[in-house]
Amino acid sequence: MLNIQSVLDVLQGPQTLIHSFQLDPALAVTRIVLIVVGLTLMYLGRRGVLEAVIMVPLGLGMATVNAAIMFFDPLNLHQGLGTLFVESQAGVRGDSVQQAADIMTVLQIDWLQPIYTFTFSNGLIACLVFMGIGSLLDIGFILQRPYTSMILALFAELGTFITLPVAMAFGFDGNEAASIAIIGGADGPMVLFASLNLAKNLFVPITVVAYIYLGLCYGGYPYLIKYLVPKNLRAIPMQPPKDHHQYTPFEKMVVATILCVLLSFLLPVAAPLFFSLFFGIVIRESGIKGFQELLSNTVLYASTMFLGLMLGVLCDANTILDPQVLPLLLLGCFALLFAGIGGLIGGYVLWYFSGGKINPVVGIAGVSCVPTTAKVAQKVVYADNPHAVIMPAALGASICGVITSAIITGVYITLFGKPPV
Amino acid sequence: MSVLFDAAYAGLNAIFVTVPITVVVAMVSAAMIHAVAKAVVALGLGKVDAEPASGPVLVDDETAIAVAVAVAKRYHDTH
Numbered sequence: 001m002l003n004i005q006s007v008l009d010v011l012q013g014p015q016t017l018i019h020s021f022q023l024d025p026a027l028a029v030t031r032i033v034l035i036v037v038g039l040t041l042m043y044l045g046r047r048g049v050l051e052a053v054i055m056v057p058l059g060l061g062m063a064t065v066n067a068a069i070m071f072f073d074p075l076n077l078h079q080g081l082g083t084l085f086v087e088s089q090a091g092v093r094g095d096s097v098q099q100a101a102d103i104m105t106v107l108q109i110d111w112l113q114p115i116y117t118f119t120f121s122n123g124l125i126a127c128l129v130f131m132g133i134g135s136l137l138d139i140g141f142i143l144q145r146p147y148t149s150m151i152l153a154l155f156a157e158l159g160t161f162i163t164l165p166v167a168m169a170f171g172f173d174g175n176e177a178a179s180i181a182i183i184g185g186a187d188g189p190m191v192l193f194a195s196l197n198l199a200k201n202l203f204v205p206i207t208v209v210a211y212i213y214l215g216l217c218y219g220g221y222p223y224l225i226k227y228l229v230p231k232n233l234r235a236i237p238m239q240p241p242k243d244h245h246q247y248t249p250f251e252k253m254v255v256a257t258i259l260c261v262l263l264s265f266l267l268p269v270a271a272p273l274f275f276s277l278f279f280g281i282v283i284r285e286s287g288i289k290g291f292q293e294l295l296s297n298t299v300l301y302a303s304t305m306f307l308g309l310m311l312g313v314l315c316d317a318n319t320i321l322d323p324q325v326l327p328l329l330l331l332g333c334f335a336l337l338f339a340g341i342g343g344l345i346g347g348y349v350l351w352y353f354s355g356g357k358i359n360p361v362v363g364i365a366g367v368s369c370v371p372t373t374a375k376v377a378q379k380v381v382y383a384d385n386p387h388a389v390i391m392p393a394a395l396g397a398s399i400c401g402v403i404t405s406a407i408i409t410g411v412y413i414t415l416f417g418k419p420p421v
Numbered sequence: 422m423s424v425l426f427d428a429a430y431a432g433l434n435a436i437f438v439t440v441p442i443t444v445v446v447a448m449v450s451a452a453m454i455h456a457v458a459k460a461v462v463a464l465g466l467g468k469v470d471a472e473p474a475s476g477p478v479l480v481d482d483e484t485a486i487a488v489a490v491a492v493a494k495r496y497h498d499t500h
Contacts, residue, residue, distance in 0.1 A: 142454055143458045147448075147455065157443065165429045168429055169429035171425070171428070174432075174435065248466075251462065251466055255457045259450065407450075415438065
């Protein structure tokens, strides 16, 4: 006989919400809040306030996964509640046979589990994103100003450096603190890679927090620049360097190849990231158009889309209610704030030593997050002086930011962890 | 409280190791980029882009079809 209970039995989303309100009201409220947050992120991404390529899939994933909770928990990890999307904690048990069985079970049940297990949780997706980014990068911007770009990138690592002791003061151990500090490098793939190597237990929350904040850089950094750099300095136009040389694709390819081998030699733990980035750059300069189009379109967009989607579905109420997430939210914000401040300090230092020829805003691009911060820098400068072009210098600093982030990731992994066996 | 300070102190010690290594590796990379960029220009490697490629190269579909047709025709003519 049809009654309210039988209808609720079929409509498990509302029923699990009622169930959560009765047993764990915080979980129920968090579900509702996350649905609203997901829809808001989508809206802000669509409006261009935040990075659309991450926020649209992330927001939809976050809203949907928190709506689609049902009475289903095959691994008994979440008090009988779960989804058919992904199980990030599959394989957390000590028993290796049970671990393997758990992973096989969820691979057969959760529709996004193959993407998570075979591309996300092993860092492959980070390397694919890097290949795609590399195929869009013109290394010529660094060749024009190698020292300027690298110095700006080093200043912009301020957040990565000072977050480490602060995170340790919050009670995280060295491995965890180093993974959290890498958020200051503002490179999503690097955060993913570092947390996988150093703190697998915090891998999901760190990655989610990092990517959400990276999206917020797009909206937040313009305010930081306007607050810290006066209008007359923001409007300084930048001239090309005196010994400007137009490098040919072959010359760029030779430099990228040597740099890849050198950095991989110095820091083998970060070699997959170096290789992926420089492979993309080499393909771009090699003239093999088919490969370049494949990397810059299909690989980059497909991996970014699945990355955003995966991050969204990992934002379920259980993950967000983890008591470790609140300090992560604070530390992530702290790291990126000081990364931006450090970058602008670097900009001021170079502005001073160049006799006012370098626009200090270019420093924010050293925070990496290619090419977002370079776009932000140019956008802010353009608003004050439509004739000022700082994009080439900003892109040089931004690309060097990737290199310095990879160097620090390699150093942290060497100091605090072990390379994956 | 002292536990937190001890942890922060350990973190600061780690920074004193990390910062110099990072700065040295980054500046060595910048010097390498600068030196290699100068060297490739001095060696005239940029001219490679202007020269026709030798050895196996990737060709577009039309060229590949034209070559295949020519080879087939020659085989037909000689057999």
